Amino acid sequence: MLQIKDLTFRVNNTDPGASGQKTIIDQFNYTFEQGKFYGITGPNGSGKTTLAKLIMGINPLTSGNLIFDGKEMADMSITDRAKLGIAYSFQNPARFKGITFRQLLSIAAETEEEDVLQKIVARVGICSFDFLEKPVDSKLSGGEIKKIELATTIARNPKLAIYDEPDTGIDLWTIGPMIELLKKEQKAHHTTTIVVSHNKNFLEAADVILILKKGKFVYEGNLDGAMPMLTDLSTCTLPDLCEGENDVRCFR
Amino acid sequence: MLDALDKELLKTVADLEDIPKGAYNIRKNGKLLGRKISANINIETNDQGTGIIISVAPETKNESVHIPVILSEAGLHDVVFNSFIIGENADVTIIAGCGIHCGGEQKEGHEGIHEFIVHANAKMTYIEKHYAFGKGKGKRTLNPTTKVFLKQNAHAEMILEQIGGVDAAERINEATLDDGASLLIKENVLTEKTQTAQSTSKIILNGLDCSANLVARSVIKGDSKQDFIASIEANNKCYGHIECDAIILDNGTSDTIPSLKARHPDAELTHEASIGKIADDQLMKLMSLGLTYDEAVNRIIQGFLKNL
Numbered sequence: 001m002l003q004i005k006d007l008t009f010r011v012n013n014t015d016p017g018a019s020g021q022k023t024i025i026d027q028f029n030y031t032f033e034q035g036k037f038y039g040i041t042g043p044n045g046s047g048k049t050t051l052a053k054l055i056m057g058i059n060p061l062t063s064g065n066l067i068f069d070g071k072e073m074a075d076m077s078i079t080d081r082a083k084l085g086i087a088y089s090f091q092n093p094a095r096f097k098g099i100t101f102r103q104l105l106s107i108a109a110e111t112e113e114e115d116v117l118q119k120i121v122a123r124v125g126i127c128s129f130d131f132l133e134k135p136v137d138s139k140l141s142g143g144e145i146k147k148i149e150l151a152t153t154i155a156r157n158p159k160l161a162i163y164d165e166p167d168t169g170i171d172l173w174t175i176g177p178m179i180e181l182l183k184k185e186q187k188a189h190h191t192t193t194i195v196v197s198h199n200k201n202f203l204e205a206a207d208v209i210l211i212l213k214k215g216k217f218v219y220e221g222n223l224d225g226a227m228p229m230l231t232d233l234s235t236c237t238l239p240d241l242c243e244g245e246n247d248v249r250c251f252r
Numbered sequence: 253m254l255d256a257l258d259k260e261l262l263k264t265v266a267d268l269e270d271i272p273k274g275a276y277n278i279r280k281n282g283k284l285l286g287r288k289i290s291a292n293i294n295i296e297t298n299d300q301g302t303g304i305i306i307s308v309a310p311e312t313k314n315e316s317v318h319i320p321v322i323l324s325e326a327g328l329h330d331v332v333f334n335s336f337i338i339g340e341n342a343d344v345t346i347i348a349g350c351g352i353h354c355g356g357e358q359k360e361g362h363e364g365i366h367e368f369i370v371h372a373n374a375k376m377t378y379i380e381k382h383y384a385f386g387k388g389k390g391k392r393t394l395n396p397t398t399k400v401f402l403k404q405n406a407h408a409e410m411i412l413e414q415i416g417g418v419d420a421a422e423r424i425n426e427a428t429l430d431d432g433a434s435l436l437i438k439e440n441v442l443t444e445k446t447q448t449a450q451s452t453s454k455i456i457l458n459g460l461d462c463s464a465n466l467v468a469r470s471v472i473k474g475d476s477k478q479d480f481i482a483s484i485e486a487n488n489k490c491y492g493h494i495e496c497d498a499i500i501l502d503n504g505t506s507d508t509i510p511s512l513k514a515r516h517p518d519a520e521l522t523h524e525a526s527i528g529k530i531a532d533d534q535l536m537k538l539m540s541l542g543l544t545y546d547e548a549v550n551r552i553i554q555g556f557l558k559n560l
Contacts, residue, residue, distance in 0.1 A: 078539040088540045094533040098555030108541045
């Protein structure tokens, strides 16, 4: 359903003393299949969020093709990609002055009908309908804003839902129900789901684990097969500089 | 009688579809167009004939009074001095506002100087909207002044809006608070093209445990300019807060100068201010929900100026 061909993303190199451009994603190729749940993980700085943002159009790609349901969307705006059926849940959701959850949800669901909004709120597991009147501003807790982000993503009824670090700001007890919800949406609506996460609970829920390193997938498969690599990555994020565990600079 | 233009202005500045049901005083082109008093709200012309005195009887509950001004006469600069006396324990809403229709080359303007005395334990909500429109190129000026005196435990909430079309505005807000009094001012101003707006607020907290909160929102489009100068002076154990946020679009400019003056060791004064373009993360979020860039900008500004 989403075919990525030779995707490249470069940015100006702003490292001290550096010039020219830096390649973040290089000649990336992959095909995401309809209805599957993908868990993308990898070390910090490997390009996970960048890749997710390239799919949504938040980052403008340098070259390559993104073919979604047979349509080339490399030159499409975020709006057009949203209208095609892609939804994006931000790691650090935006906060607004003067916009309530109800208003944001109405934009996402493209309706102001009370029944529809309440059904979405119930689907996400928000018990109090009063919550709809809350301004989506800086007074919300990290958990509250994440619930709103989740609700607005689900309200789109997307064909492809991308969740960037959905557990950020969420307490441990909310992660389980959140995973159940994403799985339920996947099954009920055949939603292709991409979760960018370091959290093992999300990875356990995924049908396919993809490990990204230096802008390329270095592993595709189930969690069991990924575990040796993930264990290594979880203890050391500087493998290229590693001089062995006996190195006095080793942080292990 | 109200013509179509009058009706449009009244609807915009005072949410009136027609002549209101309660007490009202409608002024058109410097003259009285209509007045009605109620059992608890009296309106009379002042001794100098330069404005009106509105007296709300003590214990009056849940009543409102409309006092809109409309201007459509070329070359007219209307100045009016209005006094409001809100009796003890009253709870009243005052809907003011000025609408200008400019059809010609000559300038038109209005200066409303409003002085409020809100007596002990009374509650007043004051809503004032300013708006100008018309194809004429004459300069439209609105210079409102509000002076509020809040007696013991009185409360005032003031919503002051300039919603478009005004070429130049100089607003002055002054307030003095006694023991236990509280004041909330929400000021929302939108300017565009080469319009200018200046707001100067001076709040004096004299009373024990009194509090004031001034929340200002500015949207500055085109080549327009807005200046916001606000000071809170605390002379007792009290609380004061100034929050001023401005969104700049295009080439707008803004000077924002909040000032806090603590003249008592137990005074608690805070301010927060921000000026900048619309945050990218807000635009991205709304676009990811299917809005176009322009729709997202409008939605953000609409909410911002609502000042919840």
